Amino acid sequence: MPTSVMWFRRDLRLADNPALLQAVAAGGDGVVPLFVLDAALWRPSGRARRAYLRASLGDLGARLGTLQLRSGDPAVEVVAVARAAGARSVHVAADFGPYGSSRDTRVAAALARHAIELVRTGSPYAVAPGQVRKVDGSPYSVYSPFARAWLEHGWRGPVVAPAAVAWIRPLRSLDLPDARVAAHQRLPPAGEVAAQSRWHRYVQSALAGYATVRDRPDVDATSRMSVHLKWGEVHPRTLLADLAEHRGPGSDTYRRELAWREFYADVLWHRPESAREYLRPRYEDLPYEEPGRVFDRWRDGQTGFPIVDAGMRQLRGEGWMHNRVRMIVASFLVKDLHIEWRHGARHFMRELVDGDLASNAHGWQWVGGSGTDAAPYFRVFNPTTQGEKFDPEGVYVRRYVPELADVEGSIVHRPHGLPGGAPNGYPEPIVDHATERRVALAGYEAIRDR
Numbered sequence: 001m002p003t004s005v006m007w008f009r010r011d012l013r014l015a016d017n018p019a020l021l022q023a024v025a026a027g028g029d030g031v032v033p034l035f036v037l038d039a040a041l042w043r044p045s046g047r048a049r050r051a052y053l054r055a056s057l058g059d060l061g062a063r064l065g066t067l068q069l070r071s072g073d074p075a076v077e078v079v080a081v082a083r084a085a086g087a088r089s090v091h092v093a094a095d096f097g098p099y100g101s102s103r104d105t106r107v108a109a110a111l112a113r114h115a116i117e118l119v120r121t122g123s124p125y126a127v128a129p130g131q132v133r134k135v136d137g138s139p140y141s142v143y144s145p146f147a148r149a150w151l152e153h154g155w156r157g158p159v160v161a162p163a164a165v166a167w168i169r170p171l172r173s174l175d176l177p178d179a180r181v182a183a184h185q186r187l188p189p190a191g192e193v194a195a196q197s198r199w200h201r202y203v204q205s206a207l208a209g210y211a212t213v214r215d216r217p218d219v220d221a222t223s224r225m226s227v228h229l230k231w232g233e234v235h236p237r238t239l240l241a242d243l244a245e246h247r248g249p250g251s252d253t254y255r256r257e258l259a260w261r262e263f264y265a266d267v268l269w270h271r272p273e274s275a276r277e278y279l280r281p282r283y284e285d286l287p288y289e290e291p292g293r294v295f296d297r298w299r300d301g302q303t304g305f306p307i308v309d310a311g312m313r314q315l316r317g318e319g320w321m322h323n324r325v326r327m328i329v330a331s332f333l334v335k336d337l338h339i340e341w342r343h344g345a346r347h348f349m350r351e352l353v354d355g356d357l358a359s360n361a362h363g364w365q366w367v368g369g370s371g372t373d374a375a376p377y378f379r380v381f382n383p384t385t386q387g388e389k390f391d392p393e394g395v396y397v398r399r400y401v402p403e404l405a406d407v408e409g410s411i412v413h414r415p416h417g418l419p420g421g422a423p424n425g426y427p428e429p430i431v432d433h434a435t436e437r438r439v440a441l442a443g444y445e446a447i448r449d450r
Contacts, residue, residue, distance in 0.1 A: 001028030003168065005082050005090040008035045009100070010124050011232035012060045013192040016158040018122035023091035026119070030168035032085045033064050036078060037071040037177060040099060046350040048319030050179035052187050056231050058176055059191025066167050069174045074103055075110040082116050084170035093232070094120040096129045096265060097357055098272035124229075125262050126155040126236045129269035132262075139270040141372055146266065147259040158238045184317055187353060188227060195228035203242055211249035214257075217311075217322035218395035223254075226354035227320065229261070236261070261359055267372060268358040275361045276342065283370035286443050288340040294430055298333055299347060301401070304422075304429035306413050307387030308332050310400040317400070319353035324390055330367040331381035335440040336431050341368035369444060378444070380437045387413040401426070 004027030006020055014020065023031050035057055042050065061067035070077040082090050090111060095101055108118040123129075132149050133139055140146035181187060188194070202223040213221035228234045236258050243251045268274060278284045297303055301312035311325035321329070326348075333344045345364040349355045365371030367379075391397055394412030398405050403424035404412050415422040416429065 002088045003027045003030045003032065003085045005032040005034050005078070005085060005087045007078055007090050007092045008033065008060065009092065009095065009232075010230070011093045011235075012056050013195075013233050013235070014063065014161040015192065015196075016235040016238045017093075017161070018159055019091045019093045019120075021159060021162055022119060022121045023089075024162040024165055026089045026091065027087070027166075030085075030166040032068050032081060032087065032168055032170060033060075033066065034068045034070065034078065034081050034090075035060075036074045037069070037174070038074055038103075039072075040103075042177075044350060046319075047179070047182055048185055048187060048351060048353050049355065050177065051181045051185075052190055052227065052319065052353045053231065054176050054179040055187070055190035056233060059193070061176075063192070064165075064167050066169045067173065068169045068171065069176065070171075071174055071177075075106045078107050079110045079114060079116070081171055082111060083114055085168065086170075087116060089117045089119050091119045091121060094123045094128065096123060096125075096269045098268070098275055101272075124232055124235070125265055126240055126258070127153055127262060129262075129266040132266060139266065140263070141267070143260065143263050143372060146263045147256060150259050150262060151255075155237055155240065158235065158241050185319065186317065187319055188224065190231075190233070192233045195225070195233040198228070199223065199225060199234060199239065199242070203246060207243075207246055207254065208248060208250045210251075211253040214253065215324045215390050217325050218391045218393065218399075222322065224320065226356075230354045230356050261356070263372075264358040264362040267362055274365070275357055278370045279362070279365050279372065280370045282447055283368070286340075286369075286447060287338070289338045291339050291343045294337050295333075295339055295343060297427075297430055298329070298337060298339075302427050303332070304416070304427040305332065305383040305387075305433075306394075306397040306401055306404060306415065307391060308383050310391075310397045313400040315348075315351055319351060321352070322396075324386075325396075326363065327367055328381050328383055328386050330364055331379070332383055334364075334368045335380045336383075336433055336436040338436070338440065338443075341365060341370070378441065380440055382433060382437075384413050384433070 004023045006023035011017055011019065068081055070081060078090055095104055111118050127150055132146060132153050206221060213219055229236060239258065243255050271279060299312060301309035303309055307325065308329050311321050311329045315321045330344055333339050334341050341364040345361055348360050362371050366373050388410050392410055394410055397412050403426040404415055407415055415426055
């Protein structure tokens with residue numbers, strides 16, 4: 001009987017993994033569970049991302065009993081492992097990202113030279129990018145009609161995990177990479193079991209209220225499944241199957257949020273250059289400042305705007321940020337500090353444990369005005385009123401900005417108006433929001449009127 005290779009990438013799980021089932025079916029004499037540390041992805045990652053991946057790989061290896069870990073060019077390492085195992089096929093979930101798809105083309109060609117097939121089965125999405133199209137065959141460029149068509153298209157149900165598998169490791173394996181968080185950082189538990197446990201707790205305790213409180217960073221109202229989806233510790237089909245069993249506004253709203261993830265992946269697949277370039281090229285002519293001291297203060301959570309600083313400090317400490325706050329801090333960077341969205345997107349991808357290329361790039365472009373939104377140019381978040389609306393008692397700000405821990409109630413969002421000013425050396429606002437809003441709108445109007 002032949003052997004096969006299961007090349008894990010963004011699918012670090014056993015359940016609901018069609019590619020793994022195909023590898024097991026093809027590898028009657030054993031399956032090599034392979035992960036390749038690719039410098040193109042590892043090098044630009046920050047400490048939190050690296051540490052989380054290390055923990056997830058450790059969990060996967062412990063569950064399998066072994067893991068073939070290699071480091072280097074996948075076109076070299078995957079071939080070496082497959083040949084050493086005598087494998088006839090290497091199995092993957094299809095990667096639709098710009099780098100991933102080109103990498104897989106190279107690997108497939110390298111394997112073919114040795115009569116080994118790269119077999120793509122499934123993807124990280126409920127519906128693979130490119131499958132949902134308009135009647136005329138063209139792709140969607142606006143979320144709402146895409147989401148309706150996506151729901152109409154539907155998706156397959158989850159598949160079970162394989163039964164007993166003969167896992168083999170034909171070559172010497174590397175140790176897990178030395179990737180530790182900084183002393184101030186704390187990350188969520190990693191791995192498939194942790195993902196399933198968190199999801200089931202969330203469905204039972206908080207899903208029903210998701211529609212009404214999902215924008216509140218001060219309460220634990222979101223599932224935080226984004227990190228588990230990013231690394232494939234759970235598949236969106238699994239979540240969607242469970243959502244179907246829970247009718248109501250919470251379930252419906254959560255399903256629509258999953259559709260955003262699939263929409264951005266679809267946009268990126270059709271427009272791969274939009275990972276780093278403008279989806280609407282004319283907005284590239286907007287006037288921007290070079291990142292410098294003010295960018296550093298934004299990055300470090302020292303802007304003097306409490307909700308912005310709380311978000312940036314949460315990112316630094318947890319490798320994660322509440323989605324509403326992501327929009328606020330992004331708008332502040334682009335429209336108050338007039339720094340191009342690409343600088344913020346790059347910082348987020350380095351630091352976010354759940355950083356997904358499609359969602360990150362297009363989320364930033366949505367805020368920056370060059371993305372998929374039909375009328376984005378006039379949206380400028382006021383960080384103070386956003387804080388008062390979505391963190392009404394200041395709980396979120398006090399959690400992450402210790403200088404303001406003793407400021408009670410909503411006045412924490414306007415600490416500079418306190419008698420004696422802001423306490424404990426909390427910085428003065430680095431800009432006047434009203435002034436910078438006018439500057440931003442003038443720039444957008446000039447582009448729009450061309």
